Amino acid sequence: MIMSKSSKFNRGVSRRAVLKGAAGAVGLAAGSGAITGFPYVHSADPKVLRYLGTAVNAGDEISKKCLADTGIKIEYITVTTDDVTKRVITQPNSFDVLDTEYFSLKKLVPSGNIFALDAKKIKQFDNITPVFTKGQLPNGKKIGDQGTAPWKVLYLEGANSKKFSTTPTEFVTLIPTVYNADTLGIRPDLIKRPISSWSELLNPEFKGKASILNIPSIGIMDAAMVVEATGQHKYADKGNMTKAEIDLTMKIMTEAKKAGQFRAFWKDFNESVNLMAAGETVIQSMWSPAVTKVRSMGIACTFQPLKEGYRSWASGFCVSKAVSGPKLDWAYEFVNWYLSGWAGAYLNRQGYYSAVLSTAKANMTADEWGYWMEGKAAVGDIKAPDGTILEKAGSKRDGGSYDDRMGGVACWNAVMDENDYMVRKWNEFIAA
Amino acid sequence: MLQDRKSFVAWLQAAPMMLIFALFFMLPLVFVTIVSAWDYNEYEMLPALSLRGYTDTFEGCIAELPGLCTILKTYLKTLKLCLLTWVLTLLIGFTVAYFLAFHVRSKTWQIVLSLLCTIPFWTSNVIRMIAWIPLLGRNGLVNKGLQGSGLIQQPLEWLLFSEFSVVLALVHLFTFFMVVPIFNSMIRIDKRLIEAAYDAGATGWQTLVNIIIPLAKPGIVIGSIFVITIVMGDFVTIGVMGGQQIASAGKIIEARLNALQFPAAAANAVILLGITIMIISALTRIVDIRKEL
Numbered sequence: 001m002i003m004s005k006s007s008k009f010n011r012g013v014s015r016r017a018v019l020k021g022a023a024g025a026v027g028l029a030a031g032s033g034a035i036t037g038f039p040y041v042h043s044a045d046p047k048v049l050r051y052l053g054t055a056v057n058a059g060d061e062i063s064k065k066c067l068a069d070t071g072i073k074i075e076y077i078t079v080t081t082d083d084v085t086k087r088v089i090t091q092p093n094s095f096d097v098l099d100t101e102y103f104s105l106k107k108l109v110p111s112g113n114i115f116a117l118d119a120k121k122i123k124q125f126d127n128i129t130p131v132f133t134k135g136q137l138p139n140g141k142k143i144g145d146q147g148t149a150p151w152k153v154l155y156l157e158g159a160n161s162k163k164f165s166t167t168p169t170e171f172v173t174l175i176p177t178v179y180n181a182d183t184l185g186i187r188p189d190l191i192k193r194p195i196s197s198w199s200e201l202l203n204p205e206f207k208g209k210a211s212i213l214n215i216p217s218i219g220i221m222d223a224a225m226v227v228e229a230t231g232q233h234k235y236a237d238k239g240n241m242t243k244a245e246i247d248l249t250m251k252i253m254t255e256a257k258k259a260g261q262f263r264a265f266w267k268d269f270n271e272s273v274n275l276m277a278a279g280e281t282v283i284q285s286m287w288s289p290a291v292t293k294v295r296s297m298g299i300a301c302t303f304q305p306l307k308e309g310y311r312s313w314a315s316g317f318c319v320s321k322a323v324s325g326p327k328l329d330w331a332y333e334f335v336n337w338y339l340s341g342w343a344g345a346y347l348n349r350q351g352y353y354s355a356v357l358s359t360a361k362a363n364m365t366a367d368e369w370g371y372w373m374e375g376k377a378a379v380g381d382i383k384a385p386d387g388t389i390l391e392k393a394g395s396k397r398d399g400g401s402y403d404d405r406m407g408g409v410a411c412w413n414a415v416m417d418e419n420d421y422m423v424r425k426w427n428e429f430i431a432a
Numbered sequence: 433m434l435q436d437r438k439s440f441v442a443w444l445q446a447a448p449m450m451l452i453f454a455l456f457f458m459l460p461l462v463f464v465t466i467v468s469a470w471d472y473n474e475y476e477m478l479p480a481l482s483l484r485g486y487t488d489t490f491e492g493c494i495a496e497l498p499g500l501c502t503i504l505k506t507y508l509k510t511l512k513l514c515l516l517t518w519v520l521t522l523l524i525g526f527t528v529a530y531f532l533a534f535h536v537r538s539k540t541w542q543i544v545l546s547l548l549c550t551i552p553f554w555t556s557n558v559i560r561m562i563a564w565i566p567l568l569g570r571n572g573l574v575n576k577g578l579q580g581s582g583l584i585q586q587p588l589e590w591l592l593f594s595e596f597s598v599v600l601a602l603v604h605l606f607t608f609f610m611v612v613p614i615f616n617s618m619i620r621i622d623k624r625l626i627e628a629a630y631d632a633g634a635t636g637w638q639t640l641v642n643i644i645i646p647l648a649k650p651g652i653v654i655g656s657i658f659v660i661t662i663v664m665g666d667f668v669t670i671g672v673m674g675g676q677q678i679a680s681a682g683k684i685i686e687a688r689l690n691a692l693q694f695p696a697a698a699a700n701a702v703i704l705l706g707i708t709i710m711i712i713s714a715l716t717r718i719v720d721i722r723k724e725l
């Protein structure tokens with residue numbers, strides 16, 4: 001056998017040499033203090049929080065700044081959206097702080113692995129934007145509540161309850177940190193005409209050049225926006241369809257797929273960037289930072305405001321039920337630090353929105369605030385947190401101000417009652 | 433007495449492997465099979481006998497006759513991709529192995545050339561896959577080249593995110609798994625047999641069909657088992673190269689896992705395992721590997 005030939009190259013390494021090496025390694029470990037045999041002095045423990053989340057929010061800058069300000073060291077455990085949920089359910093002891101989206105709570109909270117946070121210990125809790133607590137803008141305008149809107153799953157009935165409370169209590173499931181209003185990304189240089197409706201995603205004009213994301217619970221929401229925009233059906237709640245509505249939605253999407261409408265589906269941030277940047281697609285569901293990324297590559301890309309509104313998402317921090325003692329105090333300290341302004345400004349500068357607007361505003365220049373939050377034309381160049389220029393002076397943000405964008409939210413990412421059926425139908429759509 | 437001791441020693445020698453096999457293969461497999469018969473809800477498995485995972489999987493299969501339901505369509509597609517990949521890797525792998533075994537005379541060169549085959553394995557599967565994308569895309573090198581030379585007017589859409597690109601990537605990734613076992617079989621063919629065939633007046637083709645292929649059979653079967661088992665379970669290559677639009681048996685399992693429907697995922701895994709075992713046992717029917725080795 002060919003593999004046996006390689007054994008002659010191994011002859012140089014004898015058993016004795018291996019043993020010597022191993023003994024050396026043990027000695028080294030002992031010398032370095034790795035094996036001391038003595039209990040630790042607890043006061044000397046470093047403050048470490050294991051932070052489970054997706055890559056989107058796992059910013060190196062944030063963890064550095066947090067360490068400098070609070071002495072808490074953040075250890076990122078970065079996985080995909082689906083894997084975050086899977087991990088919370090199957091390995092609740094493997095993390096301390098969890099960065100997840102509100103719609104996942106419908107799965108996470110009944111599993112009993114989420115600690116109910118005490119609203120009174122969150123210093124800025126009363127300053128959290130009413131988008132989360134009341135479902136309205138700071139100016140009082142009501143926003144769309146279809147799907148798993150945050151205020152439906154924000155409160156628990158009691159400290160150990162697995163039930164969501166419809167009225168405010170002091171037991172909070174998830175402290176919001178970041179959210180956005182998503183829409184379609186387009187290549188204006190390749191489309192060459194105004195786009196104003198979700199229905200354009202299925203327009204035969206873009207045959208073979210459209211894409212949608214292959215994460216069923218989010219993809220179906222985009223599909224529902226399209227179906228409603230084409231006037232084929234009006235949903236009572238896009239985020240909680242009946243079986244018949246799921247069938248109808250998937251039938252329309254399947255017909256489009258069979259007609260060759262879609263170039264590809266995407267599952268993560270980079271895939272969506274590559275599809276758009278390479279010109280494989282000209283119109284697709286997209287996330288705000290992905291649009292920014294394409295643009296920073298020197299390729300025209302617009303996060304297109306559409307007349308039917310946006311599909312929104314929001315994420316924040318949960319704490320694992322397994323966390324207790326000093327770790328719990330650090331978790332509160334971390335959440336309080338996060339809402340205190342620096343991180344909020346950092347997120348706002350990437351095109352997301354921060355949960356506490358007032359503290360973020362205090363950490364941004366008037367020009368930055370005007371561009372990102374008020375829909376004003378930038379006075380100077382707008383820079384990303386890392387210092388690269390995102391937009392030249394004079395440009396305006398796609399979709400305008402915070403009030404225009406968040407006010408235009410039509411639905412929220414959701415987990416439906418018929419989720420199981422929906423996933424099966426989604427598989428059928430992929431197999432079609 | 434001596435016989436007893438001998439067999440005891442033999443068992444003892446086999447024990448570590450058996451233990452590992454039982455612990456890391458048989459036991460999980462038993463668990464998967466048990467879980468596949470459980471019920472489930474949004475966030476947990478319910479340890480009560482329910483064949484929902486299976487019935488959901490075959491949902492609509494009878495109602496849709498004579499049309500095909502999702503699971504049958506998916507398996508048909510998976511088998512098609514598997515068959516295409518198998519035929520191509522076999523042809524290419526056999527040719528490469530033949531070249532290495534019979535055309536390359538010196539042992540040193542045989543080793544050097546077969547090591548050359550391993551170079552692609554120095555980078556990860558995913559990178560080797562992704563490398564095809566800028567090549568095959570709408571504005572990729574191949575389309576640009578063809579358009580530049582005036583052969584085509586419009587870019588070829590089927591180059592990427594199609595069954596073509598999936599099979600291309602699979603063949604690229606897995607041909608080596610054919611080369612090694614086939615080469616290994618061929619290298620042990622007694623050269624005097626071939627000389628005898630030549631002396632007896634056999635043509636090159638007759639030698640190939642009557643001597644080399646039969647004697648290389650174990651290698652062909654082992655290589656086939658590698659390729660078929662990998663492709664049947666694959667969901668990454670088919671996902672990336674198919675633009676996430678082509679369903680495969682592995683993809684269904686992944687989608688179920690991501691939706692936290694573990695029993696349903698387990699049921700699909702058991703079905704996939706059953707089908708793969710059937711294919712493999714059919715292959716081993718043709719050639720008794722243990723006898724040939």
